[in-house]
Amino acid sequence: MLNIAVLGCGRIGRMHAENIAKHPRARLAGVFDVYAPAAAEVSAHLGTTNFATAEALMESDDVQAILIATSTPTHADFIEMAAKYGKPVLCEKPIDLSLERVNECARRIAGSNLPIMLGFVRRFDPGHRAVRKAIEAGQIGELHQVTITSRDPGMAPDAYIAASGGIFRDMTIHDFDMARFILGEEVETVYATGSRLVNAALMERYDDHDTVTVQLTSVSGKQVTILNSRRAVYGYDQRVEAFGSAGMAISENHANTNMHLFGETFTYQRPALQNFFIERYQAAFAAEIDAFVEAVEKGVAPEVGFEDGRLALVLAEAALKSLREQRPVKTAEVE
């Protein structure tokens, strides 16, 4: 059994705590949240220790590994703290909104062989993963083009947008990681277009964009297109399409049920898509915990690590620069 404690008891932290509690080879060893009532509730509900401070949690001999689900600006600090205590980490994305801070964190934890896993949960989605496996198995031959569609079901609240770091660092970052996951190689060039079509006033206030298309070219000339929108009225649109020399693999959307309805003017109508990431990626979140437990058990590097978190942020920086300067940007320019 791996004793994992959870930092941060918001919606995501709580979900992770429950998944840890359900995992056959993991135990929820405690929780902490700066907002004490949140931690108290989770600790009561799941029957686990409510630590008074993050340090106390890190220090505890009963805690063997740390899951960081706190607010973004604290991630790098907690990673460094866990490294100091020699405890493996599973950290929610992103490491930080600032690439500088991420690079600093990388230097500080350099040399440690601790498993540090980044919570790019979509890599663990059975459908997206099946696409990657089909590529690895040669089922679509050499990969040529990838299309990643990722649209949120509704505009996030104003305060969320304000603190998000912009759409590339907040939302597209998942797709940047997905692009690297599906590609199996690095991106060389980034070209981004951004528009304000959902809520122009809000986007202008924060110099942000709600509708973006990002074009990535890999070192060997493979092409990736990322389609993002902050609002798809039909639900959380999450698709990955990989086209290659011998075929194509598509990870399709999930509807709420597999019911198809026929009426006077329509046929094969399906319900709205699963809303939101906690429902859509339910299986993926559980598989993520499993991958973390297994990596720690076996003492191997997790499938998605700190450097993956850093490289996704590099792509976000490049996209931002591309959008501002209206030109394709080499990733080498922003590293």
Next chain:
Amino acid sequence: MLNIAVLGCGRIGRMHAENIAKHPRARLAGVFDVYAPAAAEVSAHLGTTNFATAEALMESDDVQAILIATSTPTHADFIEMAAKYGKPVLCEKPIDLSLERVNECARRIAGSNLPIMLGFVRRFDPGHRAVRKAIEAGQIGELHQVTITSRDPGMAPDAYIAASGGIFRDMTIHDFDMARFILGEEVETVYATGSRLVNAALMERYDDHDTVTVQLTSVSGKQVTILNSRRAVYGYDQRVEAFGSAGMAISENHANTNMHLFGETFTYQRPALQNFFIERYQAAFAAEIDAFVEAVEKGVAPEVGFEDGRLALVLAEAALKSLREQRPVKTAEVE
């Protein structure tokens, strides 16, 4: 070139005339209709001879083969007449509403080696045919269960129902033939249930049923279910499903276009189905003419012949008897 003349210039006759005109190895050699204006219009539109009588048409040296698309009660007479003139026939289903008359016709044309093809057009539908081919190719192993769904888009007019001979002889007859086509063997037992759910008053008036489910068991124990309704509001529902020891093959419906619509409360909504048989079986009607031309050219028996028309009617008789006596009926009882 095969010179084919068409008897009957109603909606179906006219469509057949056009398909003959378009066929690369066929020529429309003339038309006839008891209602002269209908024949006149088709003959003018397609630039072909308008024969004054059916006999004149049959006698003409320019006419090498006959397509019968007249009203049902005349089919058997015209088949016998064509046999007398030694001209191959493609006859619309059914041969006759009376099994006795069909048997008599069979006796009268016995001995002739003329190709006589029955217009069970659905055998030529690319999707349904692909199901049969998948079976023949062993792709689903031994066939175990077949489901044929066949629902009309709307209740036929009162006069049509009155003259139809009842749902089994008029509508299910296509499915009886489809069952034999998919099975590749004969039916032994028929059990039918019928209800009056679409238009009870109309159905009572003609002692008919608008909603029927028919259960067939083949000589080797394969099971076939036929689902019929006189009205599917979403369009002409035409599906065939074949389940076997090594897989399953389904011929799915055709929507008007392949457009999928997503809205606030629904996803993957498709348009209504193609309406009606002339649209849905457009490719099949053309392929039927092609099969007829080829059979006559090669002097071989057509894939679907007089005896197939007769056996489909035997199944209709058995279904009617089953419904009336509320028990399964052996086909041998009605032969």
Next chain:
Amino acid sequence: MLNIAVLGCGRIGRMHAENIAKHPRARLAGVFDVYAPAAAEVSAHLGTTNFATAEALMESDDVQAILIATSTPTHADFIEMAAKYGKPVLCEKPIDLSLERVNECARRIAGSNLPIMLGFVRRFDPGHRAVRKAIEAGQIGELHQVTITSRDPGMAPDAYIAASGGIFRDMTIHDFDMARFILGEEVETVYATGSRLVNAALMERYDDHDTVTVQLTSVSGKQVTILNSRRAVYGYDQRVEAFGSAGMAISENHANTNMHLFGETFTYQRPALQNFFIERYQAAFAAEIDAFVEAVEKGVAPEVGFEDGRLALVLAEAALKSLREQRPVKTAEVE
């Protein structure tokens, strides 16, 4: 919190125990199994009491409700025992293989107002349930025809077949309940056909059938077709189709992932279906526990009760009689 104890720690009992443990308003209050090691393992894994006898479990003040997941021949006894102790029951189907024994059990527990719920889990499947809800909401108008396809992924072991009570009582019983659930009214007539197509030798040995089609007619003339096979090589085939005067609703199969693969000779290929009921009906099993907890909490009759269990068995008896006597059988004949 409702304290529920589980009788029977086989595969299904264990799954139920886990679902109870996960439920936010339920607590796993203990387990019992005649095979002690099975109970010991579950009790250790889930940290719950391992009762020495079923009586001890029933007597315990800590146990407020009972889930019966033991072997079929013990179900009725345990229901009667739970009734004696005044404890609500959720019992796996079927109540018993003998309708006589079920009727006896019904008499013995008569008068008690205890919630007794039958584990017809498919009623809680989100897709099948959405079909029922669409009907209730009037989305397909008056119901006319229902098709229930239910095929197991592989032939059960010899010993299982021997003790199963035959395909109707063991497998079709779920579909009989589904038919009643979708119909919203009672069945009047049952006609069954059965064949030995998957493993004829095994089926002959036990006078059983591996491939059956059952035709039900409801009191108002609605038609239901049930298609069963003991082996579908492509996986656990579970579909419900409801056709009505204003539309159609279909609960479609679930594939292992939503990945679609394209290759040189095929397109839109999806993976095999979820195998087996524990995976396919995962959400349904959790929803079933939830419905039971809610019924007990509110002191109301569960949605699916003892009488539903009895009536499904009546349909199984009628199907068996129909198959033996080769005629449609009225349910009144076997009641």
Next chain:
Amino acid sequence: MLNIAVLGCGRIGRMHAENIAKHPRARLAGVFDVYAPAAAEVSAHLGTTNFATAEALMESDDVQAILIATSTPTHADFIEMAAKYGKPVLCEKPIDLSLERVNECARRIAGSNLPIMLGFVRRFDPGHRAVRKAIEAGQIGELHQVTITSRDPGMAPDAYIAASGGIFRDMTIHDFDMARFILGEEVETVYATGSRLVNAALMERYDDHDTVTVQLTSVSGKQVTILNSRRAVYGYDQRVEAFGSAGMAISENHANTNMHLFGETFTYQRPALQNFFIERYQAAFAAEIDAFVEAVEKGVAPEVGFEDGRLALVLAEAALKSLREQRPVKTAEVE
């Protein structure tokens, strides 16, 4: 009846000739081809005049309109010639590979009010057209993002590539027009990426690319992505997806039949896609002729005219410039 003559009797010219012959309100008034045997064969097969020269065809009083299906370098000359003779034109795309020549042609025919229609056949595809109609009907709200997937089933022959003018002018040109059709407004910026992944040697020889992704931004910030490949092994991949503020509309691929196959390791497998444009766009080619006939009959401008042909070429020029200079290019730069 509109008497239409066809210039060019290759594969496409022949298909157009047949469609004209089948059209209820059009008549095939003659053909011409510089390769006399081709014209002779079509004229014999369809029973129409074989003109000795293009001039003779243009001059003939029996010819009321001209369909140009000759080789690309002759299109502009024949348009000018038809304009001189005052005969309406339906011209295959592109007008010319040189934007300069197109502009010159525009100047030469300026002032004439002749209907000149460009053969951007995909606008007439029922599925793609349904997407446009859904937008016009407000069914997806304001348009935000468009994805056009267009992949040929196999690499064109060497000689074809050599004369094609490059992928943007030859293949993407259809998608540029589709983008304008779906957008309903003009494109401002073009960014293109190109790779040599299918046949690098061939592409290098002609300084061409076989795999391109083109990003368009419209004047109001709508985003269009075009995905092209010279070879999709699963067939001719033709899809259009339009995402908007109130929904999404997708025009999906057409398989050869609607048969779905299930086997031991797969489910819902469909056959390869229709190959190639003559099959896939069969309905569209017929609708195109119909639109041309109707425009001439009514004396109105065709839905897709000379300027549409010119603007598609402007986008191709911009894409080529973008690829060469590795930067987004404004359409105004190449006009």
